[in-house]
Amino acid sequence: MNISSLTLVNFPAVIKLYADDELMLVANELEFKTNQNLRNMYFQPQDILIDNSGHVFNIHNTEQLALSKTDYIMRLDEVIKLVQLHLSNHGTCCISKFSANSIQDALNFL
Template sequence: MNLSSINLVQFPAVIKLHSDDELILIATSSGFEHNPDLSRMYFQPQDMLIDKLGNVYKLHKTAQLALAATGDVMQLDEVIKLIQLHLSNHGTCCVSKFSAHSIAEAFNCL
C-alpha cells in the first residue's frame, strides 16, 4: 500500500470499476488497507477511487495495492449519477429521486 496516497483520501470513499455500475463502499482507511478482496483484484486503468470530497485516485497494483492522485475532482451531480446507476443495478425503485447535499452524505446512503 502506498501510505502517502492513502493519507490524502478523505473517507468514506467508493471504488468505481470501469466495467461495472456496482460501487464498492470503503468506509475507512483500514477498510481499504485490510480488504482481502481488493488486494486480489486486477484493476483496469479506468478504475478509480472517489473520496468524500470528490477527489479521484487511480488504483493500481504491482506487488501491492497503491493509489495515485489524478488531480481530478468529481462534482456532486456526477457522483449522484454513479450512485443512481448502482442503486438501479440493485433493483431499487425511484432512483431518479435520489439526491444528497454532499458527496459524503451520498456515500453514507450506500
C-alpha cells in the first residue's frame, strides 16, 4: 500500500469505476486498507478515488492496493452529477433535485 498517498486522502471518499455510474463509498482509511473486495478488484487505469475535498487519486492494484494523487480537483457540480447518476441507478426518484452544499455533504448522502 502506498501509505504516503493514503495519508493525503480526506475520508469519506468514493471510488468511481470507469464506464460505471455506481459509486463505492469508502468510509475511512481502515476500511480502505482492510476491505478484501477492494484488494481483490482489478482496477482499470481510468478508475479513480475522489475524497471529500474533491481531490482525485488514481487507484493501482498490481501487487498491492495503492493510490497516487493527481493534480485534478473535482468541483462540487461534478461530484453532484456523479451522485445523481449513482442514485439514478438505484431507482431513486427526483434525482435532478439532489443538491449539496459541499462535496463532503454529497458523499455523506451516500
